[in-house]
Amino acid sequence: MQAAVGTAHVTHGHIHPPPDTFIKKYIFSQDHKVIAVQYFITSGLFFVLAGLLAEMMRAQLASANNTLLSPTTYNEAYSVHGSAMVWLVIIPILTGAFGNLIMPLQIGARDVAFPWLNMFSFWLFPPAGILLFGSFIWGAPEAGWTEYPPISLEQSFGTSMWCMAIFLIGVSSTITGLNFLVTIIKMRAPGMTWTRMPLFVWATAVTAFLSFIATANLSAALLGLLIERTFGVPFYDPAKGGSPVLWQHIFWFYSHPAVYIMILPAFGIVSEILPTFCRRPIFGYKAIAYSSVAIGLLSFAVWAHHMFTSGLAPWVQLPFMILTMIVGIPTGVKIFSWVATLWGGNIRLTTPMYFVLGFLSTFTFGGITGIMLASVPADVHEHATYFVVAHLHYVLFGGSVFGIFAGLYYWWPKMTGRMLDETLGKIHFWLMFVSFNATFLPMHWIGLEGMPRRVSTYDPQYQDTNLFISISAFVLGASMLVFAYNAIKSTISGREAGQNPWGARTLEWMIPSPPPYYNFDDIPVVLSGPYDYGKPLPYREIKADLSYKPIV
Amino acid sequence: MATHALTVDDATYQEVRDQRLLGFLFFLISDVIIFSSFIYGYIYLRSTVMAWPPPGIEPAALYMAGVNSIVLFGSGATMHYAMEFFKHGDRRKFVGYMIATIILGLGFLGGQAFEYFNLLHAGTSWPSSIYGAAFFTLTGLHGFHVFIGVIFLITVLIQAQRGTYTQQRYFGLTAGALYWHFVDVIWVALFSLLYVWK
Numbered sequence: 079m080q081a082a083v084g085t086a087h088v089t090h091g092h093i094h095p096p097p098d099t100f101i102k103k104y105i106f107s108q109d110h111k112v113i114a115v116q117y118f119i120t121s122g123l124f125f126v127l128a129g130l131l132a133e134m135m136r137a138q139l140a141s142a143n144n145t146l147l148s149p150t151t152y153n154e155a156y157s158v159h160g161s162a163m164v165w166l167v168i169i170p171i172l173t174g175a176f177g178n179l180i181m182p183l184q185i186g187a188r189d190v191a192f193p194w195l196n197m198f199s200f201w202l203f204p205p206a207g208i209l210l211f212g213s214f215i216w217g218a219p220e221a222g223w224t225e226y227p228p229i230s231l232e233q234s235f236g237t238s239m240w241c242m243a244i245f246l247i248g249v250s251s252t253i254t255g256l257n258f259l260v261t262i263i264k265m266r267a268p269g270m271t272w273t274r275m276p277l278f279v280w281a282t283a284v285t286a287f288l289s290f291i292a293t294a295n296l297s298a299a300l301l302g303l304l305i306e307r308t309f310g311v312p313f314y315d316p317a318k319g320g321s322p323v324l325w326q327h328i329f330w331f332y333s334h335p336a337v338y339i340m341i342l343p344a345f346g347i348v349s350e351i352l353p354t355f356c357r358r359p360i361f362g363y364k365a366i367a368y369s370s371v372a373i374g375l376l377s378f379a380v381w382a383h384h385m386f387t388s389g390l391a392p393w394v395q396l397p398f399m400i401l402t403m404i405v406g407i408p409t410g411v412k413i414f415s416w417v418a419t420l421w422g423g424n425i426r427l428t429t430p431m432y433f434v435l436g437f438l439s440t441f442t443f444g445g446i447t448g449i450m451l452a453s454v455p456a457d458v459h460e461h462a463t464y465f466v467v468a469h470l471h472y473v474l475f476g477g478s479v480f481g482i483f484a485g486l487y488y489w490w491p492k493m494t495g496r497m498l499d500e501t502l503g504k505i506h507f508w509l510m511f512v513s514f515n516a517t518f519l520p521m522h523w524i525g526l527e528g529m530p531r532r533v534s535t536y537d538p539q540y541q542d543t544n545l546f547i548s549i550s551a552f553v554l555g556a557s558m559l560v561f562a563y564n565a566i567k568s569t570i571s572g573r574e575a576g577q578n579p580w581g582a583r584t585l586e587w588m589i590p591s592p593p594p595y596y597n598f599d600d601i602p603v604v605l606s607g608p609y610d611y612g613k614p615l616p617y618r619e620i621k622a623d624l625s626y627k628p629i630v
Numbered sequence: 631m632a633t634h635a636l637t638v639d640d641a642t643y644q645e646v647r648d649q650r651l652l653g654f655l656f657f658l659i660s661d662v663i664i665f666s667s668f669i670y671g672y673i674y675l676r677s678t679v680m681a682w683p684p685p686g687i688e689p690a691a692l693y694m695a696g697v698n699s700i701v702l703f704g705s706g707a708t709m710h711y712a713m714e715f716f717k718h719g720d721r722r723k724f725v726g727y728m729i730a731t732i733i734l735g736l737g738f739l740g741g742q743a744f745e746y747f748n749l750l751h752a753g754t755s756w757p758s759s760i761y762g763a764a765f766f767t768l769t770g771l772h773g774f775h776v777f778i779g780v781i782f783l784i785t786v787l788i789q790a791q792r793g794t795y796t797q798q799r800y801f802g803l804t805a806g807a808l809y810w811h812f813v814d815v816i817w818v819a820l821f822s823l824l825y826v827w828k
Binding site for chain 2: 191255260265291311327331
């Protein structure tokens with residue numbers, strides 16, 4: 079027994095007393111739960127700003143030859159909207175916020191492996207946001223979120239600010255990735271083997287691996303772009319012997335895995351919520367876990383499918399087309415496992431469950447259009463049309479953002495100690511789900527008919543559909559106000575949640591809400607997997623020694 | 631002798647050291663990826679042109695880089711011995727070999743500065759052509775790593791002299807040595823790519 083206490087005791091890595099000053103407690107906090115809340119608040123703010131840019135674009139596109147925004151402003155709006163949504167909203171919320179909040183709790187750790195680095199990587203993030211949105215002062219980037227050279231070489235100083243912003247995010251993401259990976263490998267509670275880990279932890283592990291492998295490439299590409307823009311050193315400029323396609327190769331070698339950084343944690347969230355509200359073990363635990371690993375590995379071998387129209391030789395295109403389609407297999411394994419979990423489940427239709435069901439339908443649809451785009455002949459036709467815009471939003475909004483809201487409604491009680499209002503949550507869901515589909519579904523049609531993306535005016539034949547899309551987009555934006563109201567209402571007068579309001583079985587629900595500073599007063603010892611509903615709880619506790627010992 | 635290091639039991643120390651070591655290895659892997667991206671870029675750019683270096687551009691000299699490489703690999707050897715002497719408790723030789731490593735590292739940087747000076751004199755500058763761009767970026771990135779490494783080793787040496795490390799607990803020294811060997815290994819790749827590959 080004593081030996082077990084010893085092993086358990088050392089798993090928390092750093093030991094120091096709880097912070098006592100306001101600054102150490104809430105600003106420069108090293109507690110993973112506080113850092114998670116910091117991420118939620120900052121990313122939430124950037125979500126509002128990036129969303130307002132989208133509404134500006136839809137206002138411009140409401141009629142065919144509108145002059146509300148100048149072409150330049152329109153270009154700046156979509157470039158910053160895309161960059162911000164990817165790097166300041168979806169990735170930080172899924173890894174920085176959810177990863178920080180949930181992963182250490184689910185593995186029974188007292189914190190992440192390197193709390194100081196965790197704080198450091200959060201504090202790289204607000205300056206990045208300020209740089210990105212501040213670039214409007216000097217003229218924001220205009221070449222989309224991918225900033226292809228040579229266009230990006232000729233833009234104003236704002237593009238250099240974009241480079242620095244994304245570089246900071248890249249460093250932050252790399253550090254968080256290696257921190258999480260060490261935490262998951264080294265700090266799991268006694269008895270928590272790899273196959274007893276909750277599926278969200280599996281997803282976070284693969285995401286962390288992708289973050290720190292892929293993001294380093296992005297840093298290299300950005301460094302090159304920044305050097306070329308500042309010192310005129312030729313890498314990408316064809317006029318000086320460089321190659322613009324080189325940027326595309328390195329950029330997509332990051333950004334394709336990044337697509338899975340943006341969806342795998344959402345898969346993890348769905349895999350946690352489904353069994354809880356179906357009251358039965360998740361179907362195919364190992365299949366879901368290993369398919370995440372398969373997706374992670376495949377993600378490095380498909381980057382050139384973003385470059386089918388950049389003049390690649392056909393013998394290069396073919397393997398990338400096949401490999402891209404193969405990604406559909408592990409993803410399909412997940413989808414079918416989730417549906418099989420629903421089958422015969424004792425389903426409780428709570429708000430998190432609504433969002434999960436919304437996720438399943440919209441993400442699957444986005445996956446299918448992904449297979450269409452993977453096919454080279456189809457891609458040549460669909461590339462640079464609204465079809466791609468529609469596909470991307472079905473995956474990143476219908477997938478990631480629905481997953482984020484599912485996770486928010488699910489873990490809100492754990493994070494704040496109070497419940498969100500279920501009725502308001504369901505109103506939020508239906509408004510969001512209907513207006514989301516009304517916004518992005520018609521984009522498939524106008525895309526296939528040939529309406530190009532990234533233009534501020536268009537042929538009047540698309541006028542009626544675009545007006546409909548714009549009105550839906552405003553409703554979609556407004557639906558977020560319901561959530562904001564719900565969040566404020568819950569903070570002021572929400573019902574007390576208690577430690578396990580949903581009757582879930584993973585470790586984070588075994589401690590009070592919100593969790594105390596050291597998470598676990600007594601060290602949990604894990605005895606079986608996390609999803610065996612109807613059996614005794616899968617853990618026991620042993621008394622821990624909580625005296626504070628400094629470690630050099 | 632730092633007394634605070636002794637307040638934690640050895641099992642705890644080993645757990646923490648293992649975490650830090652793993653974290654540091656992951657950091658080095660991400661650094662390898664950054665170099666790989668630039669190396670990939672080098673090969674890609676080189677494959678797009680007929681002649682390398684492009685006509686009229688003076689290439690970097692093999693013999694000078696060769697001498698410099700011997701200096702750098704020598705510093706890897708002295709680092710190895712410094713580590714061994716530390717483990718065996720020979721503090722005097724440890725300090726000697728550490729100083730030798732730092733001096734050899736500085737020597738490498740000096741050699742690189744000399745090489746840069748010659749190249750710039752011959753008209754091969756950073757923005758002059760894709761050859762200059764690729765050469766100065768890769769060697770500059772490596773030189774920057776050597777520079778950071780020298781500061782790292784000086785810090786480690788000062789900490790060792792202050793008694794931060796004991797014969798059982800010396801993670802900072804391990805990290806410094808790993809980083810130094812990593813810089814060495816990267817140089818093998820860069821040397822073959824930039825100088826030997828004609």
